[in-house]
Amino acid sequence: NAGVTQTPKFQVLKTGQSMTLQCAQDMNHNSMYWYRQDPGMGLRLIYYSASEGTTDKGEVPNGYNVSRLNKREFSLRLESAAPSQTSVYFCASSDPDWYRGAYEQYFGPGTRLTVT
Amino acid sequence: EDKVVQSPLSLVVHEGDTVTLNCSYEVTNFRSLLWYKQEKKAPTFLFMLTSSGIEKKSGRLSSILDKKELFSILNITATQTGDSAVYLCAVPAGGSNYKLTFGKGTLLTVNP
Numbered sequence: 001n002a003g004v005t006q007t008p009k010f011q012v013l014k015t016g017q018s019m020t021l022q023c024a025q026d027m028n029h030n031s032m033y034w035y036r037q038d039p040g041m042g043l044r045l046i047y048y049s050a051s052e053g054t055t056d057k058g059e060v061p062n063g064y065n066v067s068r069l070n071k072r073e074f075s076l077r078l079e080s081a082a083p084s085q086t087s088v089y090f091c092a093s094s095d096p097d098w099y100r101g102a103y104e105q106y107f108g109p110g111t112r113l114t115v116t
Numbered sequence: 117e118d119k120v121v122q123s124p125l126s127l128v129v130h131e132g133d134t135v136t137l138n139c140s141y142e143v144t145n146f147r148s149l150l151w152y153k154q155e156k157k158a159p160t161f162l163f164m165l166t167s168s169g170i171e172k173k174s175g176r177l178s179s180i181l182d183k184k185e186l187f188s189i190l191n192i193t194a195t196q197t198g199d200s201a202v203y204l205c206a207v208p209a210g211g212s213n214y215k216l217t218f219g220k221g222t223l224l225t226v227n228p
Contacts, residue, residue, distance in 0.1 A: 031214055043218045050214050058215065090158060096213040101148040101166040103208040105216060107158035
């Protein structure tokens with residue numbers, strides 16, 4: 001099992017350009033997430049998808065859109081990149097089990113994005 | 117608002133030392149607490165704790181939860197240079213099965 005995979009690993013964009021970050025998981029998880037991680041700010045949730053067909057905003061959704069393509073895939077789109085979006089982006093997946101109290105999420109390797 | 121506070125923010129030790137990392141939390145409707153290790157890349161899951169006083173152990177790492185005092189500790193014994201990483205603590209956000217509230221992490225550096 002590959003777990004959670006992300007492409008690309010690195011990307012440099014100019015201000016105003018658009019791009020899509022791809023994420024796929026092979027763990028048959030229902031829920032998927034996009035985070036960004038910045039020095040001193042920790043991990044912040046951008047968007048999540050509780051199940052196929054649903055998406056919801058997280059803590060920092062402005063400037064981003066998402067698509068849950070199917071159960072395996074969840075993409076993050078930057079329509080008009082800004083320097084403030086320079087960050088490391090992580091995709092994660094989980095299968096929350098409220099009965100067991102199991103909420104662990106499994107992370108992909110990350111995409112390092114620089115916007116100049 | 118849910119809050120997770122980790123201490124210390126950073127720690128430098130020598131190989132063979134024992135370290136204790138702290139995580140305190142404030143969250144409505146507590147369900148569990150999670151520990152992750154983050155080296156250069158993605159956070160990797162270490163432990164999930166749901167009950168007070170029950171130690172979870174994996175090799176030289178162990179963790180325990182105190183739901184009365186609202187904290188958890190992560191112990192690493194006989195540290196090795198490979199233990200150098202950021203250790204993150206997280207709790208499911210109150211009222212959500214999907215959102216995790218993360219602490220800022222503790223940066224552990226183990227010198228040879």
